[in-house]
Amino acid sequence: MQANTTTNKKSFFVTHRYWIVILGILLFLPPLSFLFQFSQDSNFCGTWCPRMFFVWRKGISGSEFLTGFIRSYLGVALVLGIVASTLFLGRYWCSHLCPVGGTMEVGSRILPRFLKINFSAIPAPSFRYGYLAVFFVAPALGIGNLCCNYCNFATIPRLFGAGFSQADMAYFLRTAGLINLGLVAVLGFLAKGGRAYCNLLCPIGALDAVSNRIGLKFGRRVVIDESKCNGCNACAKVCPTWSIDVKEKAEIDQLSCMPCRICESKCPKEAISYGKIKA
């Protein structure tokens, strides 16, 4: 596989990624919660909920299922926008804009290295789609639900809000809240690269990854120029989603890759770039 674009000048999206992530956090999360206020919301719960509308729950009628789309219409728009943009551009929402994953990654970057846990021994796509299968199947069978009880989009905003609002603080006064806090801490803040939660337990990330795989032929992706790669492993070491496997040459798993493009900056041979994949 080869990229048809190779530039020595680093892209704005590479050099300024952390600033864009922080902008996403400021726009979406407390205390400002800027984007939510246009729909009389103060967080992702409600009109902006991106996790619930596509899940069929046992016993509901077709019209109740559709009502869910209307109630969370901005969440629907958000997910459709994410998945559609990923087809063509790769998972820029996940790597640059998502305030949930972004918070965990920034948090992990701030923490000292000796605290970090390396989850790269876990085959991420296998685990992720096992989780996603239950995310869909358990409510359809009526035996349980992963939507609200284990919601990253509920936990991270309330982590910010807890410093300001007692209602947000109350989120963590329940068993479910504490478990979410634990998951976010262990798989996010304490994870090497800060993206283990995204890679293993985020249903939006899982859907987005499928879109990334489907759009491979016509969309832009992070690609490796095999003629330049010397298999030095520098890229694999820094990948937050452990999606690079180096045998003789580096190989990217497009089911886990998001275009954070940290690898691109680290490659001593400039063998990694972002562009269309040549067959």
Add this chain to the structure above:
Amino acid sequence: MKIKNIIFFVLAIGISFLGATWRWGDSAHSIGLVKANGGEAKHPSFLESGKDSYTLIATARVIPPYRGDARVKLEGEPEMDYKLYASGPIVNLGVHHWPVFKDDTFYDLNPRDRIALWVVMKPPAIDPVCGMAYQSGFSKYTYKGKDYFFCSEGCMNSFRTAPEKYKDLDGVRGKYTLAFYDTKTEKSVLRVPVIFKGKGDMKDAGEHHH
């Protein structure tokens, strides 16, 4: 490598099923409508008896033409300690109207407003034999590391002779109601039933999804 993938796929399914089916029993979520002639939550919220503290997230939309101030109260016997926290923007940019929540009252509810109220409840200890709520003067008895409180020697002796029969009956049970009253008319504008059940009766419990 293939086998490793299958193992992790199955492992993820197992862990996720456990997570999805496990009931914590200390929190619930209700969705309701605030209506001038009396709104009701769609489903009652079920909580598991015997926990130290509970959280109910009560969300509701104000249905036109209702407009006014509504006082919120948790009703039920025995009386329970509770605190109400309304969720709203921390920095209000003024793009939308938001009712003000103060002293357990929503002020200036407008048609189509959305409210989210966090109710943190701390139930009193219950004498597991006679069902009385804790009062000062109750005597304490510890069984298997847990404290139980009794109104009288008689109740305590009944417990001591058959502790297994009574040990799970020390929490509040039955129906409570989170009630919203219009402050001018004193009419009920929303009622959210909250039902405390024993562990064995908790089949439909946990967070209620909508």
